[in-house]
Amino acid sequence: MESLMPWDARDTMSLRTEFVLFASQDGANIRSLCRHFGISPATGYKWLRRWGEEGASGLQDRPRIPHHSPNRSSDDITALLRMAHGRHQRWGARKIKRWLEDQGHHMPAFSTVHNLMARHGLLPGTLPGIPATGRFEHDAPNRLWQMDFKGHFSFGGGRCHPLTLLDDHSRFSLCLAHCTDERRETVQQQLVSVFERYGLPDRMTMDNGSPWGDTTGTWTALELWLMRHGIRVGRSRPYHPQTQGKLERFHRSLKTEVLQGKWFANEGELQRAFDHWRTVYNLERPHEALDMAVPGSRYKPSARQYSGNTPPPEYDEGVMVRKVDISGKLSVKGVSLSAGKAFRGERVGLKEMQEDGRYEVWWYSTKVGVIDLKKKSITMGKGC
Missing domain, CATH: 3.30.420.10 (Ribonuclease H-like superfamily/Ribonuclease H)
Incomplete structure (x- = not known):
């Protein structure tokens, strides 16, 4: 068996499904994803081929679930609905119908599925929902x-x-x-x-x-x-x-x-x-x-890779650099100011503002505070 990427006790089937969903998206880099999942390109393309030919059942090690004919009886459909409801008791008719179709079953119209589930007591109770509002989402994965x-x-x-x-x-x-x-x-x-x-x-x-x-x-x-x-x-x-x-x-x-x-x-x-x-x-x-x-x-891994080692902050020429001491304080022209315990040991950059004696406090590329030497004050926070 391939050396799958370890992450707790993830099973092979879910890893295979996750891989083919990511790899099936437009512009996906198959070889990069294979490296990401710790498998060979040959194995990755095998999973994609089986996914394309057989759907979810093609990724299983157990024998493939047989597809049903479009003209099966309502008893056959009800049996499928009971099976699906047994696995996902909180799902409504729309989710159950789509899930069975994703497994390769030909299903009747939503209204038929809903009526059969209602007749046999397979619908969950109505759940209180989030108030209806205009929906907003970012236009690509990993933006937020x-x-x-x-x-x-x-x-x-x-x-x-x-x-x-x-x-x-x-x-x-x-x-x-x-x-x-x-x-x-x-x-x-x-x-x-x-x-x-x-x-x-x-x-x-x-x-x-x-x-x-x-x-x-x-x-x-x-x-x-x-x-x-x-x-x-x-x-x-x-x-x-x-x-x-x-x-x-x-x-x-x-x-x-x-x-x-x-x-x-x-x-x-x-x-x-x-x-x-x-x-x-x-x-x-x-x-x-x-x-x-x-x-x-709809999801794919970020192109920005994680590294445990991060470089120290670099500031432009002319920016005054100060190191925050172990007590969370820094000194500017003889004035001791508290930057906060979170900044202990960190190097911050001070950019002079137009107003005399005022400085913006920067950490990496984020403005984190404002200093006013006339008032001998520093304000650190998101609203600066």
Whole structure:
């Protein structure tokens, strides 16, 4: 068997499906994706050929699921619907119909599927939805990732803090991880795994909670770590549909389809449930906002690769460079100012402004603060 890219306990079938969805997109670099997944080009093209000829069943090691004739009886259709409902009890008729078609089955009209499911009690209860608003999404994958912790809950091994990460354009779930806490070090460890697999986004948005935010608007160590890797950071406004609606909907689906009414005995059982649902969500579950396509068909890894080593910041000639000391302070013309603990040990650039005694504070390519020597003050934060 090929040496598949390790990432927890990912199964071969989900890796194959993820590969062919990425490789089937316009402009995909097949050989680069093969290297990314740790397989030979011959193997990659084999998967693509089987995918094109047989669909999802062509990627399975088990015998291929036989296709059904277009003229099968309603009993045959009902049996298929019962099978699909048994696997995806929270899906409605539209998702079930598309999923069965993706498996190679010829299905009747949506109205017929809906009526059969209603007749046999296979429809889920109506779920409260996000209020209808104008939908906004970025025009390409990796332009924006949204990150948050879903509300923590108890299980047999303690408490779980689910870390979630979603690509704005494709709705592709990049991370669904059980965490024992919400510390910066824990988040960074999970993000390194994501960056190594999918590359780096242009921008990430989070809310104002710990560990990525601060209610005072000052910079945090996690934000600086992201910015050091060339990722712009932003803040999402609570209940704002352009920034949080997709992730809120993801959390609602996670709660309904995985967590509600369930008890997990240990961490392994919990993470396996997360991994399985994430695979189904990305590669099998049709999404209404994507015209019933799956998120994996709209996503592809970023061309910006992750490196654990980042160069120190470089500033233009004429920019005054100061190093922040261990207490978070820097000195400018004899005036000691507090840049904040997040900047301890960092070199910042000071650009003189038109007003006498005022300087912009820069870190890499981001303006992070303003100094006013006349007032012996420094303001650090996103609003500077």
